[in-house]
Amino acid sequence: MLTIKRVPTVVSNYQEEGSTEPIGCGRNCLGKCCLHVSKLPLYGFSSNPNSPKSDVFLSQILLAQWEERMERGLFRYDVTACETKVIPGPQGFIAQLNEGRHLKKRPTEFRVDRVLQPFDPAKFNFTKVGQEEVLFQFENGDAVNNSYFLERAAVDPTKAPNVVAINVSPIEYGHVLLIPRVLDCYPQRIDQESLLLALYMAAEASNPYFRLGYNSLGAFATINHLHFQAYYLNVQFPVEKAMTEMITLAGQSGVSENGVKVSKLVNYPVRGIVFTEGKSMNDLAEVVANACICLQENNIPFNVLISDCGRRIYLFPQCYAEKQALGEVSQELLDTQVNPAVWEISGHIVLKRRTDYEEASEASAWRLLAEVSLSEERFEEVKAYIFDATGLVEIKDEVKKDEEKEEQFEGNVVEPMVTPCFQEGCLVLQ
Amino acid sequence: MDTSRSDSDPFRLSLTSRYSDWVLEALEELSDCFLITDPAISGHPIVFASQSFLSMSGYSKSEILGRNPRLFQGPETDRGSVSQIREAVRTRQSVQVNLVNYRKDGTPHQVLFHMSPVFVEEDGSVLHFFAIQVPIVRRPGTQHGACSKGLLRGCRDEVRKGCDAHAQKVFDNVCNRVSEEGETCMAGELERERALNASNSIISALNRYNNFTGLVVSTKQCCGPRTIPAFSSCLNLSLGGINKSFVLSDPHLPGMPIVYASDAFLSLTGYSRCEVLGRNSKFLNGPGTCSKALQEINKSISAEKSCTLRLLNYRKDGSSFWNLFHISPVRNATGKIAYYIGVILDEASKGELNGISPEMLQFGTVGAVKVAVRSLSFSSSGPSWSSNSR
Numbered sequence: 005m006l007t008i009k010r011v012p013t014v015v016s017n018y019q020e021e022g023s024t025e026p027i028g029c030g031r032n033c034l035g036k037c038c039l040h041v042s043k044l045p046l047y048g049f050s051s052n053p054n055s056p057k058s059d060v061f062l063s064q065i066l067l068a069q070w071e072e073r074m075e076r077g078l079f080r081y082d083v084t085a086c087e088t089k090v091i092p093g094p095q096g097f098i099a100q101l102n103e104g105r106h107l108k109k110r111p112t113e114f115r116v117d118r119v120l121q122p123f124d125p126a127k128f129n130f131t132k133v134g135q136e137e138v139l140f141q142f143e144n145g146d147a148v149n150n151s152y153f154l155e156r157a158a159v160d161p162t163k164a165p166n167v168v169a170i171n172v173s174p175i176e177y178g179h180v181l182l183i184p185r186v187l188d189c190y191p192q193r194i195d196q197e198s199l200l201l202a203l204y205m206a207a208e209a210s211n212p213y214f215r216l217g218y219n220s221l222g223a224f225a226t227i228n229h230l231h232f233q234a235y236y237l238n239v240q241f242p243v244e245k246a247m248t249e250m251i252t253l254a255g256q257s258g259v260s261e262n263g264v265k266v267s268k269l270v271n272y273p274v275r276g277i278v279f280t281e282g283k284s285m286n287d288l289a290e291v292v293a294n295a296c297i298c299l300q301e302n303n304i305p306f307n308v309l310i311s312d313c314g315r316r317i318y319l320f321p322q323c324y325a326e327k328q329a330l331g332e333v334s335q336e337l338l339d340t341q342v343n344p345a346v347w348e349i350s351g352h353i354v355l356k357r358r359t360d361y362e363e364a365s366e367a368s369a370w371r372l373l374a375e376v377s378l379s380e381e382r383f384e385e386v387k388a389y390i391f392d393a394t395g396l397v398e399i400k401d402e403v404k405k406d407e408e409k410e411e412q413f414e415g416n417v418v419e420p421m422v423t424p425c426f427q428e429g430c431l432v433l434q
Numbered sequence: 435m436d437t438s439r440s441d442s443d444p445f446r447l448s449l450t451s452r453y454s455d456w457v458l459e460a461l462e463e464l465s466d467c468f469l470i471t472d473p474a475i476s477g478h479p480i481v482f483a484s485q486s487f488l489s490m491s492g493y494s495k496s497e498i499l500g501r502n503p504r505l506f507q508g509p510e511t512d513r514g515s516v517s518q519i520r521e522a523v524r525t526r527q528s529v530q531v532n533l534v535n536y537r538k539d540g541t542p543h544q545v546l547f548h549m550s551p552v553f554v555e556e557d558g559s560v561l562h563f564f565a566i567q568v569p570i571v572r573r574p575g576t577q578h579g580a581c582s583k584g585l586l587r588g589c590r591d592e593v594r595k596g597c598d599a600h601a602q603k604v605f606d607n608v609c610n611r612v613s614e615e616g617e618t619c620m621a622g623e624l625e626r627e628r629a630l631n632a633s634n635s636i637i638s639a640l641n642r643y644n645n646f647t648g649l650v651v652s653t654k655q656c657c658g659p660r661t662i663p664a665f666s667s668c669l670n671l672s673l674g675g676i677n678k679s680f681v682l683s684d685p686h687l688p689g690m691p692i693v694y695a696s697d698a699f700l701s702l703t704g705y706s707r708c709e710v711l712g713r714n715s716k717f718l719n720g721p722g723t724c725s726k727a728l729q730e731i732n733k734s735i736s737a738e739k740s741c742t743l744r745l746l747n748y749r750k751d752g753s754s755f756w757n758l759f760h761i762s763p764v765r766n767a768t769g770k771i772a773y774y775i776g777v778i779l780d781e782a783s784k785g786e787l788n789g790i791s792p793e794m795l796q797f798g799t800v801g802a803v804k805v806a807v808r809s810l811s812f813s814s815s816g817p818s819w820s821s822n823s824r
Contacts, residue, residue, distance in 0.1 A: 067801025238809030
């Protein structure tokens, strides 16, 4: 069994190290005891892509509720008091100095060699969270035509609600957790329905600066209870600016049967696959979920970034934790205590020591993230598993290789999608 | 957003109040297809559309004034290009991209989209953005090669600083790439030249007749990002979309003056923007304002804390209203307090909106402003990168 020692991030005020069973209820928690007799705010989203979206969800509800919880003092620190900067350089990594995120000194042992582990009700999970940490339920409101919000609504007794809760150790303003079907106590594993819910939330925010992310066990998830994270940062992530190269599939126009386009990241320290388009959000969720399930079943830890209002999904298989457990990571990197989860991989790096923050450079950030990435060979292997599992077939470019020999101006016409990046921030999004 | 506004005065004013009374006539003389938008108005709407644009798009003036230009996008519009445009607005830069726009009748067409901010040369603040659309003419090509989607890489800094020779060459090659059908699907030399000519014409038109006011505008920002006027211009852009009544005051300046006031605040209180900027918000107080409440507010500011209370305030016309007031420190990316936000809610106008209580709406405003101010320093133009196309 491979383990590493880490100081876990406390995401809920109820997640005390070494706590015993909850002291009986009347605590207004999220367990079966309390939830079904409580009233929580309810946001009903519309899954119809044509229904009008505005900033109501994001700024008037999510941020409003978040600010109100700040007033109530529910967060461990004021994240807006954390210095943040964009590191100079073409990638534009974002570094934050956050000394408060890991105040707990005592590290815990985390098992990092199994991506799928059964749910353990004795360990901390989200049913133990107090209701004041919940911002609202997030349900499909298709019965009513457009999205709606109710400040107090009874929890539907026939099914487990999806809840959005605060992360008491936020990485940015508005950092929340999306917990699908909280009462059903799913372990941390992706399935199509929960991924689709996350996409709906990204779409509902209708703001490309509001992203959702997922960390599998072994890729720095600390709680084995299904959850996504989300927050709002008003600047592009470096990974969103990175070039991509389309992987031509055997299908019309090189995309999958249900219209999903698959690309891979180029010129970015972490190797990853990008899924976009698709005939519907459901189709995109299906392909990505199948890819994740394949990784889960092959015990490959991974992170997922949901970007561009749910239209663009990045999948990063990673191996940092395993390297750490095997003692293959340099002490210099270990000393920074950075846990490269989805936000770090996307280019938003939280640093705990002032020296690391002051000296942060594009080169040091790149070095750190490069450790997280699978090697080229391993990545190609994993990519092959994924394609196999999702029924995608890649077309190898024999035709293109012939043309490469001919003289072309700049020689770039034949590799149609890979072109030099001109300057800072010059996007080449496929 | 209103669908049709027969009264176009706020949009005329957006231009005539900044430039000259004859600016509209000068703009109408131009034969290019372009739009002008005002980022200081909530929703960043169109305030001017050239005749040529209207004929090309099939819309009438009243159908598009006041609306955001995203209405011309549609299913085939490349999200990457839209993303570039959005980033350019946010960072106040010029951008040139290939874009698929849709006419009123729903037909898509390709344009070279060239957008520039209009900077006041003296202080670097942004007054407007203009967006030129040059229709792309399909020409039979001579080169073979695969190009499955017509995508043009936008070159913001190229356009802003003048193209570096190498980058220009690469840009040319990208532009001249041909589609599978053997026709050019991208903007070529001709379109780009037309865009630059149009850009110069628009700036000339905006500067004409300004001898009286001495205002000079251009597409280049001359002022550094550290000067206060440029900062407040950034603020205008990020905060323009928040349509609640609030002000931002700067505690580092003597007298803690207001440096930003939302449109909603101005309509609620009856003051104009220039009557309010630079003054401390105590002008809202009057004979009936409880001094204890004022002390409470001062205590909170000294303690760097937020507070909510109810006090009697006065409009410009002397009428009073009960203000459900919330004040909170707002930090920027350095983590230090940059401003205090004061959210003003007229108790009499209380009512729910979208199922959200007024108190929650206030918190929402604070949240949105905190996010905007925190990311402000990300958007001020950083050091200009030297061409690193390799």
